[in-house]
Amino acid sequence: LVIVFLIGSTMNLMRRNATERFIRSQFSDRLSPKHINTLVRNPEAAAPSGRGSMVTALSADVRAFHRVAEPFGEDAKALASLVNDIHEPLTRCVLRHDGLVDRFVGGGINALWNAPVERADHTIQAGHAALRMVAELEPVNRDLEREAQRAHRPFIPVSMSIGIERGMAVVGNLGAEKVYDFSGIGGAVNEAQLLQRLSRQYGPAIIVGADARDEIKDKFALLEIDQLRLDGRIDPWRVYALLGDPIMGASPKFKALDEAHNALFKAYRAREWNTARQISAQCRKLSGAIPTLYDLYDERIKRLEPNPPADDWDGVHEIANLLSPAKSKVSIGKPEPAELGEAQV
Numbered sequence: 001l002v003i004v005f006l007i008g009s010t011m012n013l014m015r016r017n018a019t020e021r022f023i024r025s026q027f028s029d030r031l032s033p034k035h036i037n038t039l040v041r042n043p044e045a046a047a048p049s050g051r052g053s054m055v056t057a058l059s060a061d062v063r064a065f066h067r068v069a070e071p072f073g074e075d076a077k078a079l080a081s082l083v084n085d086i087h088e089p090l091t092r093c094v095l096r097h098d099g100l101v102d103r104f105v106g107g108g109i110n111a112l113w114n115a116p117v118e119r120a121d122h123t124i125q126a127g128h129a130a131l132r133m134v135a136e137l138e139p140v141n142r143d144l145e146r147e148a149q150r151a152h153r154p155f156i157p158v159s160m161s162i163g164i165e166r167g168m169a170v171v172g173n174l175g176a177e178k179v180y181d182f183s184g185i186g187g188a189v190n191e192a193q194l195l196q197r198l199s200r201q202y203g204p205a206i207i208v209g210a211d212a213r214d215e216i217k218d219k220f221a222l223l224e225i226d227q228l229r230l231d232g233r234i235d236p237w238r239v240y241a242l243l244g245d246p247i248m249g250a251s252p253k254f255k256a257l258d259e260a261h262n263a264l265f266k267a268y269r270a271r272e273w274n275t276a277r278q279i280s281a282q283c284r285k286l287s288g289a290i291p292t293l294y295d296l297y298d299e300r301i302k303r304l305e306p307n308p309p310a311d312d313w314d315g316v317h318e319i320a321n322l323l324s325p326a327k328s329k330v331s332i333g334k335p336e337p338a339e340l341g342e343a344q345v
Contacts, residue, residue, distance in 0.1 A: 019043050020040045023039045026180055026182065027046075027182070029101070031095070031100055032095045032096075032098055034098075035098060035117040038117050045116045045117060049172060049173070051170070052168055052169070052170055053114060053115045053168070053170075053184075054114060054169075055112050055122070055167070055168075055169045055171065055188060055189075056112070056123040056125075056164065057113075057164070057184065057189040057191075057193075058110070058113075058126050058130060058192055059108070059109075059110050059111075059163045059164075059195070059196040060090060060108045060110075060111075060133055060161070060162040060163075060196065061105065061107060061108030061109075062086060062106070062107035062108060062159070062160060062161075063159045063160065063161050064200075065107040065108075068107070068156045070156075071148070071154045071155075071156065085140060085143065086140065086158060087107075087109060089136035089139075090108070090136070092136070093129045093130075093133045094109065096129070096132070097125040097128050097132070098113070098117075098122075098125055099111045099112060099122075099126065100113070100116065102183055102184065103183070108196075110189075110192075111126075112184050112189075113125055113126050115184055116171065116182060123164075123212050123215040123216050124216055126164050127216050127242060130164060130205075130206045131206070133162060134162070137159065140158060141157050141158055144158065145157075160205050161196050161205065161207075162196060162205055163191070163193060163194065163196035163197070163209075164192055164195065164206065164212050165192045165195060165208065166211040166215055167188030167191070168188065169184040169186030169188055169189055170185050170186055191209050191230070192209070195208070198239075202225050202226065202241065202290070202292065202293050202296065203290045203291065203292025203293045203296075204225070204242070204243060204290055206242040206243075207239055207240070207242070208222070208241075208242050209237065209238075209239055209240075210237055210238040210239070213238070213240045218246075219246055220244065221248040221249035221254050221288075222240045222241065222242055223241045223243060223290075224238055224239075224240050224265060225240060225241050225290075225293055226317060227314070227315055228317050228318070229316050229317065236316045253288060254287075254288055256286055257286045257287065257288050257289065260279060260283045260286060264279040264283060268300075268315060269313075269315035271309070271313070273304070276297070276301055280294045280298055
């Protein structure tokens with residue numbers, strides 16, 4: 001009996017050690033150390049067979065990355081260094097706010113919160129991580145500018161497009177039987193990536209979907225920027241710009257912008273074109289204004305005014321077809337689809 005007990009104890013210890021080594025090898029660069037320790041104590045959370053989970057998905061990418069990379073020409077080493085210099089602070093922001101680094105895509109990153117380790121305030125943490133990503137680009141750009149001067153090549157500042165949405169996803173091993181890759185798939189993940197692609201159209205760096213906004217609306221400075229008709233959603237999908245933290249959201253300057261901004265949308269959706277145009281001009285003069293967004297709505301007003309939509313029009317814009325990461329087709333009311341443009345970097 002003693003021998004059987006010792007053998008069983010040894011086997012259990014070996015299995016636990018093997019599980020711990022596996023978890024640490026798989027998540028050492030993707031999760032914060034405290035979350036890795038949580039997984040070691042509860043390895044079932046790694047969900048190798050997959051499970052449903054409420055998550056917050058974040059997708060971030062460099063705007064017009066091909067332009068940023070163009071001055072490097074065929075210098076592969078310098079270009080790889082550029083990508084690493086961008087990925088490093090993005091990864092740090094995700095880990096600092098208890099997210100999972102899902103994968104790197106070009107000059108950007110996809111991340112998840114609330115999987116594999118649960119956290120009640122996961123959407124709030126994703127919002128803070130996104131704001132931190134934008135702030136972290138300032139020192140990165142300073143370093144890149146100095147490096148460009150030393151190498152005698154043009155310097156193009158790096159700016160980000162970030163999309164965030166909250167919803168159900170399937171999380172677990174989405175690699176292969178012998179190639180473990182913890183990840184997530186689902187509507188929220190796809191919609192975060194879509195918002196990231198659309199953000200350059202509107203101007204602000206960070207765009208959040210309606211479900212994420214409902215969770216964090218009292219915690220950040222948020223402005224509604226559009227209503228979209230998305231496949232799989234019955235009601236219009238409202239999207240918002242995340243402009244700052246709670247301090248900014250409580251400031252009188254932001255409240256003035258928020259009030260004027262809401263008045264613009266009210267006039268626009270009521271097809272009061274002159275009023276909407278006048279309010280747009282007023283919004284541009286306020287602190288925190290988004291010139292690219294008001295350019296977009298001035299252009300829409302210019303197109304809709306001579307050919308107004310039907311009386312039951314509610315200002316919803318239909319996403320007809322997502323063609324590529326940087327390109328989509330959108331229709332306004334009933335006109336022919338028009339290609340999404342790209343805001344200046």
